[in-house]
Amino acid sequence: MMMGILQRRFLSLILLLMTGLFQLYGEASSTEQGRGQESVQVDERAVLILWSQNSDAGFKADADQFLAYLLQSLRSALSEAQYPTVDTVGLTSLPEIPMERALRFGRERQVRWVFIVEVSVTERSLSWTVGAYDALRGSLRASDSFSTFPGLSALPSLDDSCRSVVQAWLGAIAGDEKVLHLAEEAQTFYGSQDGVQVWYGSAETGLLAGTIEQGKLKGLYIPFPVGQPLQVEAVKEGYWSRTLVLPRGVTDMPIKLPPLQKKSVHVWGFGTGTGKLLGVTYLYRYYPLPDRFFLRFDTSLWAGYSFLSGAVPFWHDELRFGMGLYLQNKVDAGLRLAMGTGGSGVISYLPGTNGGKARSALDILLDPVWFCLEYHFPRWAITAEFRMPYAGGSGFLNQGWLEAPEGGPFFILGVLIK
The missing domain is CATH 2.40.160.20 (Porin)
Incomplete structure (x- = not known):
């Protein structure tokens, strides 16, 4: 009889342990699934910029000025590509592998694209590195490094470097089907007025698509997302500008521009x-x-x-x-x-x-x-x-x-x- 009681208690203990293991397994699976969903739910139309500058105290003021110019140039290039900057975060230093910092900040801010900028100034050298990281897939999509004399002549090089990185990054993500479905063709426009400039976005902050000549224009190719509304502005000197919204973004259908009204003076x-x-x-x-x-x-x-x-x-x-x-x-x-x-x-x-x-x-x-x-x-x-x-x-x-x-x-x- 004693043996029967011991056997029943032993079986009960086994069942209790198995039930606990199943519960733990279910919670772990649910947690991993939730983490997987969180990793997918990120903003793919915004950019986070991290920056760091490591210069001696005597060159810190110059480094700050070059850094500010570089960040402004990078934000402008990203804005022209229709990728707004959600935040710009300064770091005291960068690890040997910047990817680790890009992944951490990207996941914390739920932003897929993280650009890391590093600037260093010495008496005879201005050096910088710009990298575009994919926090979702854990990869470096584009980068550029350069060094030159720390003077005003370096400013055009800073601009070129930012545009080069952004264009290389756009080209890299254009070939990635998991990023977004991007337009493969340039948008075509036509209208009755020659000399009308067409801008992606606005004429003040956007990117020039081109000018209507002989009644038509094949716009500058930019890999805009397919199916997402795109704003364009038609501008001509001496005329009132017009803003249009392409509800499906870039398509293979030509867009007719409305005639602009001449300003009355x-x-x-x-x-x-x-x-x-x-x-x-x-x-x-x-x-x-x-x-x-x-x-x-x-x-x-x-x-x-x-x-x-x-x-x-x-x-x-x-x-x-x-x-x-x-x-x-x-x-x-x-x-x-x-x-x-x-x-x-x-x-x-x-x-x-x-x-x-x-x-x-x-x-x-x-x-x-x-x-x-x-x-x-x-x-x-x-x-x-x-x-x-x-x-x-x-x-x-x-x-x-x-x-x-x-x-x-x-x-x-x-x-x-x-």
């Missing part, structure tokens, strides 16, 4: 309207704030004539001035609404009939408010203006509000040339 035009059909109006505008605020100076010459027997033309010459303001937010909008104020002087001349004496007079008109509806094309616009001036009663016109011959406000239709 000195604008002239001509037109006619109700009450002035037997004449023409010359329009001139000056825009102190292009496509936002303008001063206007118009002159109109027309005749009033009834076409009845014995009738004579009644000649008028109006000199008009004023100011106007566009009400829409976009300076390059196609449809625009403007309003303004101003005044004018109308010189009228009525020839004498049947031996009668000719008469002339000057009427002063005020335009408390006028409205103008315009539709703009890249270099010209159609304008339709509505005005109801107030006559001062100094000449042929009685004092009071003036109306068009058919009633209502005067209507002027014209064309503006930018």
Whole structure:
């Protein structure tokens, strides 16, 4: 009986140990799986920069200046490649194998790409090393080392070194299918305006893709990720720039660029309207704030004539001035609404009939408010203006509000040339 009890306790102990081992194995497997998932969940579109400079105290100030320039150049090259820098971390020193530091910081910050920069300055030498590390796969993707005299002549070499490393790194990851699916072709653009520059990103901080010539452009090849939105900016001197977003990034389909609106500074035009059909109006505008605020100076010459027997033309010459303001937010909008104020002087001349004496007079008109509806094309616009001036009663016109011959406000239709 005692033996039976011992056997049962022994079997119970064995089962307890086996259960514990299975639990430990399950927890270890779960931990390893979690670690594997954490290693995959990293940011592949950002870069972490680590730097270190090891120079004697007498050269530390010079080393700091060269280091700052090198870091700025590297950040600029990465930004042009659409890889923003998430952080720049200084290290007191680097180990013999910088890869270990790149792996640790990359995993801690959950960033795949880690660039390590090391600068050293002596009396006759400026030396630096730039390396691009893959913290996910534990490999060095690109590097560059150089040494030169520590003077201003070294700055172009620093720039070249940064661009060289970034381009070599982009080429290395472009051939790695596990990084991202990258575009294999350059983006093609076409448009109706030659001389338009196309920038990846913005014109201030981006990378120039090229210039439209003969209506088309095959842009500079950059291995952008496939399927990710890409911003481009179209720029031309004297025109308003336009920003576009390519929703699928670079594709094999040509992208049509919208025409850019010419900035309005000195604008002239001509037109006619109700009450002035037997004449023409010359329009001139000056825009102190292009496509936002303008001063206007118009002159109109027309005749009033009834076409009845014995009738004579009644000649008028109006000199008009004023100011106007566009009400829409976009300076390059196609449809625009403007309003303004101003005044004018109308010189009228009525020839004498049947031996009668000719008469002339000057009427002063005020335009408390006028409205103008315009539709703009890249270099010209159609304008339709509505005005109801107030006559001062100094000449042929009685004092009071003036109306068009058919009633209502005067209507002027014209064309503006930018």
